[in-house]
Amino acid sequence: MSKPPARVRLADAAFALFDERGYEQTTVDDIAERAGAGRTTFFRHYRSKEDVIFPDHDRLLELIDHRLATSSHSTALVAVSDAVRLVLLHYLDEGDLARRRYALTSKVAALRDREIASVARYQRLFREFIAAWMGDPTKSASLRAELMAAAVVSAHNHVLRRWLRGESADPVAEVDEAMREVLALFPARPSPSGSGGTTVIAFRSGQDIDTLLPELRRLMEVGPER
Numbered sequence: 476m477s478k479p480p481a482r483v484r485l486a487d488a489a490f491a492l493f494d495e496r497g498y499e500q501t502t503v504d505d506i507a508e509r510a511g512a513g514r515t516t517f518f519r520h521y522r523s524k525e526d527v528i529f530p531d532h533d534r535l536l537e538l539i540d541h542r543l544a545t546s547s548h549s550t551a552l553v554a555v556s557d558a559v560r561l562v563l564l565h566y567l568d569e570g571d572l573a574r575r576r577y578a579l580t581s582k583v584a585a586l587r588d589r590e591i592a593s594v595a596r597y598q599r600l601f602r603e604f605i606a607a608w609m610g611d612p613t614k615s616a617s618l619r620a621e622l623m624a625a626a627v628v629s630a631h632n633h634v635l636r637r638w639l640r641g642e643s644a645d646p647v648a649e650v651d652e653a654m655r656e657v658l659a660l661f662p663a664r665p666s667p668s669g670s671g672g673t674t675v676i677a678f679r680s681g682q683d684i685d686t687l688l689p690e691l692r693r694l695m696e697v698g699p700e701r
Contacts, residue, residue, distance in 0.1 A: 481512055481516050481519075481520060482520045482521075484511065484512065485506060485512060485516075485517055485521065485527065486530070486572070488506050488507075488509035488510035489501070489506045489524060489528075490527075490572070490575050490579070491509065492505055492506060498579065498582075498583045498585075498586065501524065502524070503517055503518075503523070503524055506527070525585075525589060528579065528586060528589075529576075529589060529590070529593065531565065532593045532596075535561075535562055535565060535597075536596060536600065538558075538561050538562075538565075539558045539562065539597065539601075540600055542558045542561060543555070543558055543600065543604045551604070551608045552608075552658050552661065554604075555601065555605070555627060555654070556651070556654040556655075556658065558601075559627060559630070559631045559650060559654055560647065560650060560651070560654075562631060563634065563635060563646060563647065564647070566635055566638075566639075567638070567646065567647075574639055577636075577639040594628060594632070597628055598625060598627075598628045599624075601623075601624035601627050601628065602620050602621050602623075602624035603620075605620040605661075606620035623657075623660070623661055626657045626660065627654070627657055630650070630653040630656070630657045631650060633653065634646050634649045634650040634653055635650075637649070
């Protein structure tokens with residue numbers, strides 16, 4: 476049987492040493508030696524021992540950005556859900572490695588800081604996309620975009636952590652349901668100008684419907700007074 480690729484051997488060696496000696500006490504040379512590789516090979520695959528733990532965040536950001544960028548006005552919210560699912564599926568594919576990372580970051584403050592910074596980068600991507608989708612440059616709209624992006628990331632992290640702790644049998648179904656709940660909180664965005672359509676405003680009146688309908692039809696035909 477052929478040996479696993481050097482990148483995989485290095486990751487396996489790193490996590491084994493982190494378990495045995497602790498993260499701070501493990502050096503790049505230790506990892507390379509345990510993996511049967513040299514320093515040059517290590518740095519060909521990873522920039523630092525920290526990168527062994529968080530190897531794919533830049534690629535995940537690119538995947539999110541690409542999925543959001545390929546959406547249209549009408550599919551924007553679908554793209555948000557798809558992007559969240561892409562990230563979750565990546566962690567599910569990692570399997571035990573994702574769980575080992577979760578256990579390690581829960582014990583090492585420097586790694587928690589790195590993880591928090593990575594989550595902030597995800598959230599910024601969603602915030603910028605949602606703000607553009609809303610098409611409203613006001614201060615209040617900027618706050619709404621920030622809150623919505625935070626809700627998106629929180630929903631994903633809630634489901635991911637349940638799976639990492641062994642509490643979720645079907646995390647994909649859970650994240651889809653979580654995103655439906657989050658997106659239901661989003662305000663409806665008006666259609667782009669010039670797209671046409673009819674806007675109906677509901678209100679309560681003491682008049683019966685037969686009396687109101689002719690006037691409503693007249694208003695819809697002539698439009699609002701200017």
